[in-house]
Amino acid sequence: MKRNSRLSAVLHALLHMAERDRPMTSEELAVCLHTNPVVVRRTMAGLREAGLVISGRGHGGGWALGRPLEDVTMRDIYAALGEPMLFQMGNVTESPGCLVEQAVNHALDDAFHDAEAMLIARLGEVTLATLADDFKRRFAEHRAALKQPG
Amino acid sequence: MKRNSRLSAVLHALLHMAERDRPMTSEELAVCLHTNPVVVRRTMAGLREAGLVISGRGHGGGWALGRPLEDVTMRDIYAALGEPMLFQMGNVTESPGCLVEQAVNHALDDAFHDAEAMLIARLGEVTLATLADDFKRRFAEHRAALKQPG
DNA sequence: CACTTCGTAACTACTATCATTACATGAAAA
DNA sequence: TTTTCATGTAATGATAGTAGTTACGAAGTG
Numbered sequence: 001m002k003r004n005s006r007l008s009a010v011l012h013a014l015l016h017m018a019e020r021d022r023p024m025t026s027e028e029l030a031v032c033l034h035t036n037p038v039v040v041r042r043t044m045a046g047l048r049e050a051g052l053v054i055s056g057r058g059h060g061g062g063w064a065l066g067r068p069l070e071d072v073t074m075r076d077i078y079a080a081l082g083e084p085m086l087f088q089m090g091n092v093t094e095s096p097g098c099l100v101e102q103a104v105n106h107a108l109d110d111a112f113h114d115a116e117a118m119l120i121a122r123l124g125e126v127t128l129a130t131l132a133d134d135f136k137r138r139f140a141e142h143r144a145a146l147k148q149p150g
Numbered sequence: 151m152k153r154n155s156r157l158s159a160v161l162h163a164l165l166h167m168a169e170r171d172r173p174m175t176s177e178e179l180a181v182c183l184h185t186n187p188v189v190v191r192r193t194m195a196g197l198r199e200a201g202l203v204i205s206g207r208g209h210g211g212g213w214a215l216g217r218p219l220e221d222v223t224m225r226d227i228y229a230a231l232g233e234p235m236l237f238q239m240g241n242v243t244e245s246p247g248c249l250v251e252q253a254v255n256h257a258l259d260d261a262f263h264d265a266e267a268m269l270i271a272r273l274g275e276v277t278l279a280t281l282a283d284d285f286k287r288r289f290a291e292h293r294a295a296l297k298q299p300g
Numbered sequence: 301c302a303c304t305t306c307g308t309a310a311c312t313a314c315t316a317t318c319a320t321t322a323c324a325t326g327a328a329a330a
Numbered sequence: 331t332t333t334t335c336a337t338g339t340a341a342t343g344a345t346a347g348t349a350g351t352t353a354c355g356a357a358g359t360g
Binding site for chain 4: 152153154155156206207209211
């Protein structure tokens, strides 16, 4: 199956919004994300409920950040998206009667749970401000490279 | 999409095979795994190519372990299955032109790669012998519980 | 040769993600 | 108040991955 790219997409959207001083419409965001305005609305819905973004209708409406960049981590975004399944792999049966399968499940769950905990902790260490700074660095590098080709 | 349960399934199969002194047919394994013989053959194909199991046709044929339990880790099995994608989440674009998206991808890749490395290392620490021992412990507990109900 | 068992291709069912269409709701501008 | 803009959301379709199933060929045993 296709992989879930919502976290990646909304982070992308939020950083573009951070570069603007006015709300961005779903249409504008859809252009940035190379997708459809309805997909944008659907994906951002969870963030709105979590207060991470604010949406307004009508003239001058659109999407704006609901909190300072420093106060939002990638983990917050992940949570606002409903904490989608991280792993593509899983057990055949969740609560098997077979003792062999129980032993297998236990070993796999152990490893996967630890990896999940580590990953989520890592997401919690990166704020939108971190990402915005990284973008600015890349942007400066990009401009420097254009000035001095070769 | 359904989650990939092949690792879980083949581990289950290998431990059942370890409890037998003769090859197990795909039919027998399919009963253990509550699935179809063809699914068993398909899933075990990679393990055969990796030498982790041996298959034989005709009378007395079936599947047998190709290596001692102590010599095979869950990581080996994972590799023999073709190292299927671990994560359900991914980036929208792998090599985006947009610098914002590059910053996002970099941060996410960083976290996911570390989690993947940790998980795979963990899989490498657990051998089939470890799992077999855990099964035996569970089996002993199970029998004790039956003897002394309440 | 008869029988068993694997090897594999082809087809189906199910599920998840994302795209798209259609229309209702709400808010600002004219 | 009417028009216009923009979100909110349901319904539908396209695509892809997993697993189940059928069918048949290949290879080995008795």
